[in-house]
Amino acid sequence: MTYDDFMSEPKRRDKAATRTALLDAARRRFTEHGFDGTGVRDIAADAGIDATLIFRYFGSKQALFEEAVHVAVPEGIGRRARAEPAALAEAMLREVVFAERAEPGGEHPLLVMLRSAGRPEVRARLREQVCGDYLADFAERLGGDDAELRAELVGALLIGIGVMRSVIDSPELSRVSFEQTRELVAAMVTALEG
């Protein structure tokens, strides 16, 4: 079969494949241009799929966004984490900031949401996930008087690193290795433990 034959053949119909193709394209678009900067027609065109199917399979652009940026907090990081503070921070740094994600888009949903922080619902979800899921038990592992505050400061550091890398694209932090970053972050976190 020639290439032209292949291209002119009617496409195979596959609901699941269409859905994930839309999700992948959506993640890429939302990552680069944010929610408001992305149109349903852009997503559909990237995926080579009719835009109408977005509404049939996801209901609305908003619902597609939520499913695209949905993330399950990994075991060992969120609530009921058992590691020491410095090790916990390292795990979060690796998972959120330095994630080499297999899925297209390549960035952690938390950072994708930051690109759409103009929308109140997105900010609300960010707060839930960051303060609730990720930093929940971090304060307990830290201990001391103002543990919650110091936990949030670690969160701020990690988010800031993510912003420097993914939004600002700073010359150093964006290019340096995980190892090198890890050591410096560990020093800063340890300074909060005492």
Place this chain on the structure above:
Amino acid sequence: MTYDDFMSEPKRRDKAATRTALLDAARRRFTEHGFDGTGVRDIAADAGIDATLIFRYFGSKQALFEEAVHVAVPEGIGRRARAEPAALAEAMLREVVFAERAEPGGEHPLLVMLRSAGRPEVRARLREQVCGDYLADFAERLGGDDAELRAELVGALLIGIGVMRSVIDSPELSRVSFEQTRELVAAMVTALEG
């Protein structure tokens, strides 16, 4: 003169006042809803001014945005700063993150821009201002091998605190005093100096 008389009187015509009224309203809207989430009609309505004047006085919505988030880096913070690293970080923390800005909107332009980080031009400006203007000489003050990297880490921490307060509205960092934050930040910055 009664209230109704006052209200029915034709408005005084004042180009400068109209311009600043539009700028103030724009800052508020852009702060809360980002660039894409804000329409020129919203801004004009808030200011009680016809939307057409935005284009006469600023040329385009984009130009209005740029003027609204424009900021002059204060002496003693950016290039040619003379203070020690910890003191420099404190100055930036006060100026960028804890700024009680007189102008409406109440937030530093860098944080406003973060709400519109979906737009590439905004990201480019962010990089210029953060890495260029603000962190430029910070590395020199730090000294040592990977000074640039450690300077960017301080920038990441400050930006992260700003995000936690202004975007995520985290329970602790958003409500705690400048003094309390300052001490913990100083500890983290000092950990990078060694």
Place this chain on the structure above:
DNA sequence: TAGCTTTGTCATCGATCGATGACTTACTTG
């Protein structure tokens, strides 16, 4: 193969967007 369900396509709607140009009114200047 006949009939039904699922999947994909097409035309289009109403709202909203940024932006333009013509027009009216107020203020200044001679």
Place this chain on the structure above:
DNA sequence: CAAGTAAGTCATCGATCGATGACAAAGCTA
């Protein structure tokens, strides 16, 4: 007061937005 300019108003354009419903075609089942 008359004329000219500056400031504000109004109608509207073309593009794009999210979303809907009718329709065509593919694939499964009997």
